[in-house]
Amino acid sequence: MMNIMCKSRPRIVKGKAICNRKVIGKVIKNSKSGKKEECIQVLSHDYLELFEEGYIGYIFENEEINTKIEKYLIQNFIPSILGVKTGFFLYDDVIELNSRVDSIALLYKSDCYENTIVVTNQCNSNCIMCPDSIAIRSVRENVSIKKIKTLLSLISKDAKFICITGGEPTLLELGLFEILDECKTSLFNTQFIMLTNGRMFYYKSYVKEFIKHRPDNMIIAIPIHGHVSKLHDSITQSKGSFKQTITGVKMLHDLGENIEIRVVLSKMNYLYLADIAKLIIDKFPNAFRVNFMAMEMLGNAVVNESKVWIDLDKLQIEVAKASRLLIENGINTYLYNFPMCYVDERLWSITMNSISENKIRYREECKECKVINKCGGFFGSTMRFKSLKAKPI
Ligand code: SF4
Incomplete structure (x- = not known):
């Protein structure tokens, strides 16, 4: 099932649903503006008088509404939920209102820079340090391309940045192209990044088709875990993945696509980082950027902790x-997920708050730290790693 991630969730106080249906709409809060056929009207306690007929759904902070409104909603099968704390909602958020189970899913948060669309849970690799578990990735959940x-189509045209990720998005095959077409036509000012293991780009015909569909402002972010297949494939736990990924990245790179190379740092590859850098310099000198990323310890990474965890020090x-090495060769390079006290001061300018x-x-x-x-x-x-101490600067 598709999931869109942001930081928090709306809180339903009592949750009384009217009409058992689901709708996706843009939030119109305490106002009557917006295209009614694509908006959900959200009304706080003091704004109930702004209720207007015609929206596709309603969220009320009130736990009771007058019988005239209730009758209108019931007779017209309009999904609505009562008793919801509305402070959370912002104009232009996109939500899914499911009055069947009294739930509101936040699909796009208008004040969040990190809106992420998870298009599938499945993946054709099984990386040893993946923050998802194998159980999550192997049970197929239906992705609704339509949704x-x-x-x-509802996200504000001013959206700055959207990340498309999985699982492995290319496993959606033609479904991914439909999604990319929609990105292209609906959000022509938005910067997109797609996270992929890059294996599908081994196939020339796929690369050609992908380029036809992807939006113009798209970065394709692909991990390279090792400088040789033995290392890379032992991390992806997928034989042949190095050959596929390197061939794919090379093809995209040589066609002028914006390639971000991600190197996730673990006990298995940290001694070979210079070799990985040399491979990148040799094969992908025009890469858009390279990110060295410290690990998140969830999912597979926890199961394989003794094999993968390495102190940041x-x-x-x-x-x-x-x-x-990379910077000297003109390749933009960044460090992700590092607290500043674990980075040489001379590299702070490339250390991202990621x-x-x-x-x-x-x-x-x-609390005592100056930075x-x-x-x-x-x-x-x-945080559970006791050796991972803060070293106030
Ligand atoms: S001591 Fe804390 S705030 Fe200071 S650099 Fe380290 S992690 Fe960051």
Whole structure:
């Protein structure tokens, strides 16, 4: 099932549903503006008098509404929920209102820079440090392409950035092209990034077709876990994946596509970062950027902790060496998911605040740190490692 991620969820206080139906719509809050056929009217306590007929759904903060409104909603089968805290909702959010089970799913949060569309849970690799578990990736949940397209068509034309991810999005085959077509036509000003393992790009015919459908402003982000197949394939746990990914990235790169290469750092590959950098310099000198990424400890990464976890302290020298190599060769390079106290000060300018807000944690000692306002902190999932101490600057 498609899921769109953002930080928090609306809270239903009592939750009394009228009419058992689902609709996806744009939020119109405490007002009467907007195209009624695509909007859900959200009314706080003091704004009930702004109720107007014609919207596709309604959310009321009131736990009771007058019988005239109730009758209108019931007679017209319009999904509505009463008793919802409305402070959460913003104009232009996109939500799915399911009055059958009294739920409101937030599909797009208008004030969030990190709106992510998860188009499938399935993947054709099984990376040893994947933050999803194998159980999540192997049970197929139906993706509704129609629902994703409806969402995309409702997102504000001013949306700055959208990430398309999975699982592995290319497994949707033609369905992905339908989604990309919708991105292209509905959101021509938006920067897109698609996270993929790149294996499908091994096939020339697929690459050609993909390029025809992808929106103009799209970065294709692909992980390279090793400089040789033995290392890469042992991390993806998928024989032949190195050959497929490297061939795919090469083809996209040589066709001038915006390629971001991601190197997820683990105990298995940290001693080979300079070799990976050399491979990138050799084969993909025009890569859009390279990101070295510290691990999130969830899913497979937890199951395989003894094989993959490495203290951030131990990564420093190798990360610095590989970053310098890339930068000296004109390739933009960034460090993701690193607290600043684990990075050489000379590399702070390439250290990104990349952990999403809902996952960032700081240690008690961070309160004394002079750079806390600039620092991206730790993943919540790594806080249990006692050796991962904060080192206030
Ligand atoms: S001590 Fe805390 S705030 Fe300071 S750099 Fe380290 S993690 Fe960041």
